[in-house]
């Protein structure tokens with residue numbers, strides 16, 4: 001087996017005094033898609049935010065290590081994290097529209113975000129944006145980049161979020177419920193486009209979703225979480241074909257309809 005791209009070793013996380021992620025270990029190879037699934041409050045977002053230092057006030061990794069390309073990135077300072085965030089690991093948020101500034105065009109925000117991490121001209125930034133937007137099946141990328149967030153639909157804002165995360169060509173994309181705000185047909189499209197990015201650019205993806213259909217369709221491996229703990233971590237196929245835990249069976253049974261619609 002190749003050297004892993006990212007490893008979480010026995011990670012535990014507290015918000016103030018409350019333990020919300022308990023002893024989670026995962027290993028991700030380059031080009032892999034890992035799905036993380038579990039009920040609300042199980043610690044999914046906390047776990048992926050910890051990878052790039054986005055836990056915010058009161059959140060701390062209290063145990064364990066995060067290793068990226070063989071390097072311990074658990075305790076990087078803000079400046080070092082900025083470099084990782086800009087160039088190596090990108091994040092797509094659940095509700096992209098609210099993470100954009102409402103009074104600046106998508107193209108200007110793309111340029112702002114890229115120049116914070118790297119040397120880039122506006123022209124280069126916009127060209128990179130257009131390249132990704134074409135991969136996301138946007139017919140008129142120039143017009144898209146000249147739009148304000150409020151002029152775009154939910155699905156289009158989500159694509160803008162994907163474009164921002166992909167702009168600096170990161171090795172890993174962390175996608176926190178990237179499609180849950182969208183209706184089912186748009187969800188399916190965005191999922192296909194994300195998978196296409198892996199095919200085209202070899203991007204490694206960690207996707208968090210409530211939706212077992214999304215996880216089964218997209219991921220190679222899956223982590224099932226409950227109350228901050230790992231319930232099951234295995235090949236996605238194995239988890240779906242022969243779940244070893246009752247909780248996983250319940251999750252699968254609870255979502256047959258959604259699963260069918262997405263697939």
Ligand SMILES: Nc1ncnc2c1ncn2[C@@H]1O[C@H](COP(=O)(O)OP(=O)(O)OP(=O)(O)O)[C@@H](O)[C@H]1O
Nearest residue numbers: 015020038039040041042043044045046047056058
């Ligand atoms: N900023 C915060 N301050 C204090 N507690 C927090 C904070 N963020 C999350 N938590 C707590 O950590 C636990 C895990 O939350 P988290 O958001 O990681 O769950 P989740 O699995 O992503 O849930 P959802 O599916 O609803 O997004 C919850 O008990 C939550 O209340």
Ligand SMILES: [Mg+2]
Nearest residue numbers: 044045046176
């Ligand atoms: Mg969450």
